[in-house]
Amino acid sequence: MTAGEPESESGPLQVRGTVLNVRKVDAYHAITIVAPGIAARFKPGQFVALAVGGPETSMVLRRTFSIYDVRPDHGGTVEFVFAAGGPGTRWLSERRARDVLDLTGPLGRPFPVPRDPVSCLLVGGGYGSAPLFALADRLRERRCSVDFLLGAASGDRVFGALTARRTGRSATITTVDGSLGVRGIVTDMLGQVIHEARTDVIYACGPMPMLRQVTALARRYDIPVQVAVEESMACGVGVCMTCVLPVVGSDGITRMVRSCVDGPVFRGEQVRWDDIGTIPFDAFGAPGWESRARRGPRQPAGHSGASQAASRAAGQTGQTGQTAAARHPGPVRRPGHGS
Amino acid sequence: MAPDLRTRLGNVELPNPILTASGCASSGRELAQFIDVSRIGAIVTKSVMLAPRAGRPTPRMAETSSGMLNSIGLQGPGIDAFLQRDLPWLLSRGARAVVSIAGHTVEEYAELAARLSDAAGVTALEVNISCPNVEHRGQVFACDATDAAAVIAAVRARTRYDIPVFAKLSPDVTDIVAIARSCVSAGADGLSMINTLLGMAIDTETMRPVLAGLTGGLSGPAIRPVAVRCIWQVREALPDVPIIGMGGVMTGRDALELMLAGASMVSIGTAIFHDPSACARILRELDDELARRGIERLGEVVGLAHETKTSGRAKGNVSRPA
Numbered sequence: 226m227t228a229g230e231p232e233s234e235s236g237p238l239q240v241r242g243t244v245l246n247v248r249k250v251d252a253y254h255a256i257t258i259v260a261p262g263i264a265a266r267f268k269p270g271q272f273v274a275l276a277v278g279g280p281e282t283s284m285v286l287r288r289t290f291s292i293y294d295v296r297p298d299h300g301g302t303v304e305f306v307f308a309a310g311g312p313g314t315r316w317l318s319e320r321r322a323r324d325v326l327d328l329t330g331p332l333g334r335p336f337p338v339p340r341d342p343v344s345c346l347l348v349g350g351g352y353g354s355a356p357l358f359a360l361a362d363r364l365r366e367r368r369c370s371v372d373f374l375l376g377a378a379s380g381d382r383v384f385g386a387l388t389a390r391r392t393g394r395s396a397t398i399t400t401v402d403g404s405l406g407v408r409g410i411v412t413d414m415l416g417q418v419i420h421e422a423r424t425d426v427i428y429a430c431g432p433m434p435m436l437r438q439v440t441a442l443a444r445r446y447d448i449p450v451q452v453a454v455e456e457s458m459a460c461g462v463g464v465c466m467t468c469v470l471p472v473v474g475s476d477g478i479t480r481m482v483r484s485c486v487d488g489p490v491f492r493g494e495q496v497r498w499d500d501i502g503t504i505p506f507d508a509f510g511a512p513g514w515e516s517r518a519r520r521g522p523r524q525p526a527g528h529s530g531a532s533q534a535a536s537r538a539a540g541q542t543g544q545t546g547q548t549a550a551a552r553h554p555g556p557v558r559r560p561g562h563g564s
Numbered sequence: 565m566a567p568d569l570r571t572r573l574g575n576v577e578l579p580n581p582i583l584t585a586s587g588c589a590s591s592g593r594e595l596a597q598f599i600d601v602s603r604i605g606a607i608v609t610k611s612v613m614l615a616p617r618a619g620r621p622t623p624r625m626a627e628t629s630s631g632m633l634n635s636i637g638l639q640g641p642g643i644d645a646f647l648q649r650d651l652p653w654l655l656s657r658g659a660r661a662v663v664s665i666a667g668h669t670v671e672e673y674a675e676l677a678a679r680l681s682d683a684a685g686v687t688a689l690e691v692n693i694s695c696p697n698v699e700h701r702g703q704v705f706a707c708d709a710t711d712a713a714a715v716i717a718a719v720r721a722r723t724r725y726d727i728p729v730f731a732k733l734s735p736d737v738t739d740i741v742a743i744a745r746s747c748v749s750a751g752a753d754g755l756s757m758i759n760t761l762l763g764m765a766i767d768t769e770t771m772r773p774v775l776a777g778l779t780g781g782l783s784g785p786a787i788r789p790v791a792v793r794c795i796w797q798v799r800e801a802l803p804d805v806p807i808i809g810m811g812g813v814m815t816g817r818d819a820l821e822l823m824l825a826g827a828s829m830v831s832i833g834t835a836i837f838h839d840p841s842a843c844a845r846i847l848r849e850l851d852d853e854l855a856r857r858g859i860e861r862l863g864e865v866v867g868l869a870h871e872t873k874t875s876g877r878a879k880g881n882v883s884r885p886a
Contacts, residue, residue, distance in 0.1 A: 236597045239841055276838055283630040285784045285838050329598070329840060459625050459632065460837040463594040466587075466610075466636045467625035481618045481639060486594070502776060503621050510618035510639065 237332050237462065238262040244324040245302055247317075251381040253352050254318045255293065257304040263330045264301030267292055269360035270430075270453055270490045273303060273330030274461030277313040286459045288313045289485070291356035291430065292331060303330070306355040306384055332461050333489045336360050336428055336451055342368035343425035346418060347393075348411055348439055349375045350431025352384040356453060357430060361392060370394045372422040374414060376435075380405030395422060412438040419446055427451070429493070433501065440493030450493035456484040471497040471505050479508040567854040568861045569847075571605070571828050573688050574728025574753040574806065578605040578660065578829065581862060582819065582847040585810045585833030586611055586664035586690060586732070587636065591650035592657070598840040602658035604847060608808075608831055609650065611666035611692045614676060616642040621776040626765045631784030631812070632834060633763050635777035638666055638695075643676055647683050655685040664732070665719070666692040669699055674718040681724035688728040690808070691719050691752075694759045706734035706759065709746035720751030728753035730808060733798075735790050736762050744798045744805070754806035755798060756831070758791045784834040788812030792825045799826025799867050814838070816849020823862070824869040 242260035263273065274287040290305040309318040320326065338360075339345070345364050347357040354375050361371045373389035376399035380386075383405055389396040397414050398406025407414060412435065418424070424446075429439045430453040443450035456468040463486035472482045473495045481504065482488070497505060504511050569580040583606045589595050592607040601607055619639025626633045640646075646663075654661045663686050665676040673691060680686050693705035693712050705711045716731050723729055731747035733740055735758040744755055760781025765774040791811025799807060809827025812834065813819050819830040830850075835842040859865055 239598050239839075283785075284627060285630065285632055285834055286625075286627045287838065327839065457623065457625065459627075459634075460840070462597070462840050464588060464590045464840075465625070465634070465837050466590075466619065466639050467622070467634065469619070469622060469624070469639065501622070504618045508618045510616035510642075514616075514618070 235266055237329050238266070239327070239329045241325050242303070242328050244320050244322055244326060245299065246322055247320050250306065250384065252379075253306050253308050253382075253384060254314075255304055255306045256317065256320065257296075257302050258326060258328065259299045259301070260303045260328060260330070261299075261301035263303050263328070264295040264297075267295045267303070267331045267359075268335035269363050270336035270356055271331035271333050272356075272461070272489065273305065273328045274332060274458070275317070276327040277316050279316075284313050284316075287329070287461050288317070289332070289458050289461045291353075291453065291489075292359065293355040294359055303328075306352045308352060329462060333485055334487065336363075336453070336490050338363055338367055339369060339426055340367075342370075344372070344423050345369045346372045346374060346422055346424040346427045348415070348427060348429040348431070348435075349373070349384070350411060350435040351377045351382055353431030353435075353453075353455070354384045354389070355430075357428065358385055358388055358392075360428060370422075372418060372424065373397065374399075374411050374418050376400065376406075376409075376411035376414075376431075378402065411435060412442060415439065415442050416446070419448065424448055427493075429453070431455075433498075436493065436496075437498035440496070440498065444494060451490055452493045452496065453489045454484050454491060454496065456489075458485050461485050471500045471503070471508055473497060479505055481508055481510070567851060567859055569851065569854075571862055572806065573606070573662070573808075573829060574730075575726065576660075576687055576728060579603075580605045580847055581823070581827075581829040582843050582850065583608050583662065583808065583829055583831040584836065584843060585831035586692060587634075588833040588836045591646070592654050592659055593650070595836070595840060595843070596657060599844040601654070602660075604659075604843045605829060606660035606662045606687055607654055608662040608690055609646070609654075609664050610640055611638055611664040612643050612646045612676065612680075613638060613640060613666050614643055614672050616640065616645070623774060623776055624780075626774040626780065628763070628765060628782065628784075629786060631782055631786035632837070633765055633775060633780035633782055634760070635775045635780035637777065643679050647679065651683060651685060660687040661685060662688045662690055662730075664690045664692050666695050667715075668695060668697065670714050670718045673715050674722045677719040677729075678722040681722065681727060686727055688730060688753075689719065689723060690730045690732050690756050691715060692732050692759070694732065694734045704734065704736075706732070706743065707737050709743050712743055713746040713750035716747045716750040716752045730754040730756045730806075732756040732759055733794070734759045735787075735794050735811075740794050741797050741801045744802060748802060748805055752805075754808065755802075756808040756810065757794050757798065758787070758811045761787055761790065783812065785812040785814055785818075788818060788821070792821060795822055795825040795827050796869070799870060803867065803870075813846065814842075816846050816851070816853045819846055819850045820853045820865065823865050824867070826867040826870065828863075828866045 242258035245257040278284040373393040373396040427450040458468040459465040469481040620637030667673040696702040731752040763782035809822035810831035
């Protein structure tokens with residue numbers, strides 16, 4: 226891991242990396258690829274985008290994975306964790322040592338790290354915990370204390386429980402089936418861990434519903450939270466515009482931003498969780514937004530009052546932001562409605 | 565010996581025929597991390613509209629066999645931001661800028677053409693007419709010869725004389741030649757084809773459409789035969805009209821196929837998502853494909869497949885070194 230490199234040498238690279246090994250880790254796979262330039266430029270929270278299926282592949286879109294670890298061996302290696310759920314990831318799980326893969330990285334905005342030695346809580350869901358371990362190393366370099374709160378459906382799906390227990394000041398594990406740690410989900414334990422660890426900052430990575438809930442609880446405790454979001458991407462480099470979500474900027478204006486280049490790390494409270502899968506009617510460029518914009522931007526901390534059900538309905542039936550807005554004219558979403 | 569890859573975009577000469585496809589390269593900035601944007605023929609920008617636009621809700625994308633569906637909904641910052649930020653950046657990098665424009669009324673297209681003609685450095689306009697026409701019950705301009713011609717005539721009238729205007733055609737029509745003729749009669753200097761095909765995917769787990777926008781544009785290698793057919797038909801009918809070909813080109817061989825059908829330039833779209841340096845790679849591969857066949861000038865292959873078999877062979881033989 227390197228820090229403070231000049232801007233021109235921190236951008237992503239496209240390389241052909243040789244597979245060092247693919248191993249099974251409980252319910253997941255971990256793959257290590259020799260990719261010196263990417264390893265040198267990596268900062269925790271960043272990801273790589275891989276072409277899958279080999280030459281003449283019928284799978285035209287890249288697969289993106291958060292980087293779990295980089296090591297100096299072989300000039301620099303990159304490791305990431307994935308679940309072999311679809312044809313692309315299944316193909317990836319069948320790679321062997323010396324196979325060559327086309328990957329781009331490191332991509333995206335990394336986790337910002339605090340200047341002062343503070344108490345950090347790292348919350349991970351499923352293999353979403355993977356990028357948190359490199360972050361933990363980085364935080365410890367900054368003399369921050371690191372507590373882990375990891376959860377999944379079952380024990381074999383909690384990625385890195387052992388490492389968390391070995392390296393964290395504390396490690397709390399939750400599983401839905403109770404096969405490891407406490408029975409339940411991470412947010413059941415969040416309040417207790419925050420109290421015990423006297424948490425100053427939360428970092429979270431995992432499924433979107435988890436991130437949404439972690440953000441809501443962090444707000445209740447008035448703790449800043451950085452989340453790494455999961456949105457499906459086609460390119461990973463900012464050209465396809467498929468991975469957008471509504472995010473409130475520092476100017477108070479909501480924009481549909483790309484999670485690949487403007488994220489994947491966002492301040493939790495800037496993401497309009499209830500409006501994901503919709504175009505909020507006050508978003509920059511939403512139909513008729515200009516006339517509403519004149520009434521003043523919404524507050525950065527403004528919380529959308531639109532019900533999640535309404536947002537979901539709009540997303541599922543494919544209504545545009547305009548129809549969604551027309552159906553749910555929102556005194557609750559009126560500009561300037563802060564919390 | 566390296567083949568001569570120069571080609572003409574209307575009255576503008578390009579160093580080579582490989583362009584980005586609109587909507588697949590944003591305004592070039594992101595790709596500049598991977599390729600030298602001044603080395604390819606031109607950057608065709610994401611379609612610019614008058615006002616900023618948030619686009620459609622997510623999910624906006626679905627991968628399909630050898631292709632993908634997208635329903636982005638023309639998200640973009642609008643013409644002001646484009647002129648202020650994106651165009652100057654492209655020019656500062658020595659890239660040639662072909663600006664794609666889109667609107668919902670004939671007047672919107674015309675205004676965009678006027679604004680872009682006033683700005684220095686626009687190499688050409690590509691008119692994305694695959695938008696619903698709000699003045700005609702949402703009928704897509706590209707699907708109606710009269711509507712398409714109205715847009716092209718208005719754009720041509722408001723575009724500076726030395727900026728070529730290309731009409732981008734949709735394959736979702738009964739007779740693409742009729743639309744092509746109509747656009748050329750209205751003043752189009754050339755034609756771009758093909759835009760995406762309208763498609764749809766349903767998730768069999770959730771049993772609901774995958775895309776929030778329900779339908780999306782199908783692109784990628786799955787549609788290449790459709791592109792070849794459309795280019796072939798239009799070239800057959802209008803042999804003197806320059807064509808920018810696009811539709812599922814992944815390799816230099818694919819680019820050559822579209823050129824044999826009649827394209828004198830080839831845009832690279834979905835391949836960029838698969839490989840951000842695809843344009844540079846395909847340019848290299850095309851160079852190799854031509855050199856391997858002993859072809860000295862790109863112009864020799866444009867529309868070559870239309871020649872009768874014997875004359876085609878003869879031409880091949882003549883250009884092959886002894």
